[in-house]
Each structure stands twice: as structure tokens, then as C-alpha cells.
Amino acid sequence: MSKKVKNIHDKKHLTRRTLREWGWGYVFIAPWIVGVCIFFLYAMIQSLQFAFHRVELSGGVILHPLENGIFENFVKVFTTDVNFPTTLANFGIGLVLQLPVIIAFSLIIALLLNSKIRCRGLFRLIFFLPVIIATGPVMNQMTAQGVASVPMVSQNAMLGMLEGLPQFIYEPINNLFSSLILILWNSGIQILIFLAGLQKVPRAMYEAATIDGASGWETFWKITLPSVKSLILLNSIYTVVTLATGGSNEIIELIYSATYTATQGYSYAMAMSWIYTAVVAVILVIVFLLLKEKSDRKVVYEQKRVDMKGV
Template sequence: MEAGVPHAGGAVSQSWWSRVWQNHAPGYLFLIPWLVGFLGLTIGPIITSFYLSFTDFDLLTAPEWVGASNYIRMFTADPKFIASMQVTLTFVLFSVPLKLAFALGVALLLNRGMRGLPLYRALFYLPSLLGASVAIAILWRQLFAGDGLVNDFLSVFGIQGPSWISNPRYSLWTLIILSIWQFGSPMIIFLAGLRQIPQDMYEAASLDGASRWRQFWKITLPLLTPVVFFNAIIQTIEAFKSFTPAFIISAGTGNPINSTLFYTLYLYQEAFGFFRMGYASALAWFLLLLVACFTAFSFLTSKYWVHYDD
């Protein structure tokens, strides 16, 4: 082999890399801000929080390694963890199905071709944009207070309503109603899915004498199951992450009697109320694991009820 061949190959390789860099350098340069943010604000904090979940850390002193003590305490010696899980699971189990059912009902009405559809679609989507804001949470607290608008309306019919947000029997349901009110996002997605169903299937079913109710169960719902599946995943994850309404309405305490102590609110209390950052990191990782398990279970069971074109 001639001595100049490797040198030539190296020159070719160097020339190839030079051409690649010249062709793609602008793209890499534009990606640098995103890469810095992704590594510094996403990957870095994720790795750091995983490490801190095995430590005792109060933000003021150096983290002290405690192994799995945070996780052991979580499952064996923390009644507020159990209470927050009960509240959160109750919220998820009721708010998500009711929100999806309400969103689907509104989407079916809008799909009938009424006048001013873009206006109605925008108005119904508006709560999804505003519902998670602090202002709406404050307004909701005023509506369901003892002297709020809801009780003023009930008094017209001679009904004396309780202070909904300070009564542990009803406080969580006020947050569930607020979640259902934010139905705009899944409604838009349902409406897009309804527009994809061929109309000739409904015409054939009508000729066979199928009622609208039977058409819904035999045509609309089966063909809409991929959209239902997508909305269920997204809305469940959002429900697990819900924080602002519970924080504002309960003034950050989760009261009355921990009836609105969402898991995220309890995590916030541990991290920024008691400065137990190590334990809060363990709580955050358990929440991630819980959401991941739910998502994996949903995908595993989807083959039994989600119907695609094939």
C-alpha cells in the first residue's frame, strides 16, 4: 500500500466533513440556543432531581445522602402523601371522563352544521385558555363562597347553599366542575375527528332504519375511539399535574381537612413550604412513574377497544 493513500483518504474524509459543516453550519448554529436550554433547563434538572431524591436537602446546606429513606418514608410514614393521592385519584377519575363526555356532546352539536360555527368554536375553546389562570381560580373561589353568586342563584328558589369551598363534602367537586368547564381543547379535537367520519356510512345506516342513537354507538363512537384515546391520555396527564386552582382556592393549604390537597400542591408544600427538597424530588419522581405507568397501561389495553382503519 502506498504511503500517500491513507493521507488521501484522510484528505477526502476531511473534505467531506468540511462540506457537511459548510452545508449545515447555519442549522447547527440556530440549534445552539435550543440545545443549551434543553441540556441546561430540562436534562440537567431531571438528573439533579433524581440525585436529590436520595438525599436530605434544604437549599441552605449541602445535600446529605440518605439512600432510599425518602421513598420509604413516602409509603410507610407519611399520612399526607396517602391523603394527597386519594384526592388526586378522585379528581382524575371523575373530572376526566366527565370532561370528555361533555366535550364530545358539544362537538356532536357543533358538527350538525349550525350557523356561526367558528364563533361558537372560539367561545367554547376560550375556557381552556383561561381556566388554569390565577384570575379564573380567584373568580371560581368567589362564585362558590358562602355569599357567592351560586348561593345567590339558589336563594331565588328558596335554597340555602353551603360555603362550597370551605365544606369538605363539596370543595373537591368545585374543582372538578372547574376542570369540566375547561372542555374546549378536547372538544376541538373531537370535532376534527367527527369531520373525518364518512357521511355515506350514516346514509347507509339511515336507509337500514338505524336510529341516531344506534348510529352513534355503532358508527360514531367506534370510529372516534382513536380520538377518545388521545384525549383521554392528554387530559389524564393534565389532571395529574393540576395545581393552580387547588393552590388559589385553598390558599395553598389543601384545606378544608386536606380535601383539596392535590399531589402537586403537597409536593409544592414540601419543596417551598418546608424546604425539604430531597423529599419533594422523591415525590416528583413518583408522580412521573405513576403517569408513565398509566400511559403504558393505556397503550397496552388500547388494542382491545381502539379501532383504526385496519
């Protein structure tokens, strides 16, 4: 099946062959589509609908139209809520600060774990362990008892230096340091993904570079980094998503408490969560645009040739 033939078919009309190919695609994606439609899409549409109404939950759901304009709930979030806008802003700044730390840390650890040392398996296990426990109640206990912050003199020195800064910069940086260990504990998956990528870089490339006299620093920039670049994007998106939807997140807690209190109503919580989703989406788009791979065909082409040889 050559590509040229297929393209001609695509352009002209739906031939039997393209239809058959499409059919297989739909077969493979069908279970997923069904699941998402029922448990995500439908639920999301409903929650959007709730956000534009006043909801009465008594046995069933009764929707009442809003009295003060259709965006009443959304306006209320920004005008009457004391906590939400500031929490949201803090979350955004905190995210932007944490992201590079996590990415850099996990890349460094992955590089170290990819080098030839003894007990690699053991180290890998240790670095992934926090991920396994992170969802449990243990993490909360540890944070509550203050085990997760860095009790270092240097931290105090750092804070002394930062004291002159305005509050809205000072606070996120302070948070970053006080939850540093927690951040590192959250980077297990990212380490694993980087490691998977690094192991696929052909060893012959490094050997060739060493023969040509490249230093370790140069090999890192010219070989290692380009080959894990797509994984940096993947990891960044993954990090943003987990930080944004993870359990220990103040905004989620706000939304959660608003969902189950009668004072502000369910639809108000829905409006909050849609605003939050929009903010996260904007952050993700920015991350994507910053890290998007420019078409670097040469590298891809060369790697493919190496792959073919390997196979």
C-alpha cells in the same frame, strides 16, 4: 420504493439506503432531542439523584449521603407526612371520577357542534374560551368566590342520597359536584380534538347508513364512535396529564411548598414528586390498556380507500 425491498434490507444488514433513511429521521428529531436532553432528561436525572441524597443549597448544590438507608426520603413521605398520602389518594379517586365526565361531556359537545346549525363558529369560540383563560389568575378568583360550584337544589338532594356512603367514596363525589363547572371549563381542548376527528368522518358514510335505514343512535355506535375511538384515548391521556400537572392541583401545591421550605429539605420534595409521577404513570398505563385500539384493520382499510378517493 416498495416495502418488500426495504424489509429485506432491514433484516440483512445496514445498507446505504436504510442508513440514509435513518439519517433523515435523526435530522428531523435532532432539535427536539437536544432540547429534551438539556431541559428535561438532565434535570430529571438530577432531581432523581437529589431524591436519594440530602441536598444543601448554598450558592451551589452540595450532596450529602443519607444516614438511614438510601430510600430515607421516600420512606419519610409515607411515614411522617400527614397530608401527602391522603391527598394523593384523593387525587387518584378524583381523577378516575373526573375523566369519564370530561370525555363524555366533550364528545357530546363536539357532536352537537358538528351538526349543522347556525352560528357554529360562535359556539365553538365560546366553548374554547375557558381554556384560554384557565391558566390566568381569573380562575382562582372565581373558585375562591364560589362562582365555579353548582348552586342547585338537586346537588343537595344528591348529597343526601350519598350520605350513607363511607367517607372515602363520599368525599371525591362531593368534590366532583362542587367543581363540576370547573371541569366543564377544562374540556375545551378535548372538544376541539373530538371536533377535528368528527369532521374527518366522510359524509358519504352517514348518507349510506341513512339510506340503509340506520337510526341516529345506530349511526352513532357504528360509525361515529369507532372513528373517534383513537381520539378518545388521546383525549383521556391529555386529560390525565393536564389534570395531573395543572396549576390548581393540591399535590403540586404540596410539592411546591415543600420545595421552598427549609424544614423538610429539597430532596424530600424531589422524592414526593417522583412518587407522584409514578402514580400518574400507573394511571396512564391503566387508561392506555383500557382504551387501546384492538387491531381493527377492516375499518382502517376502508377509511384509507375513502381518503385516497378524496385526494
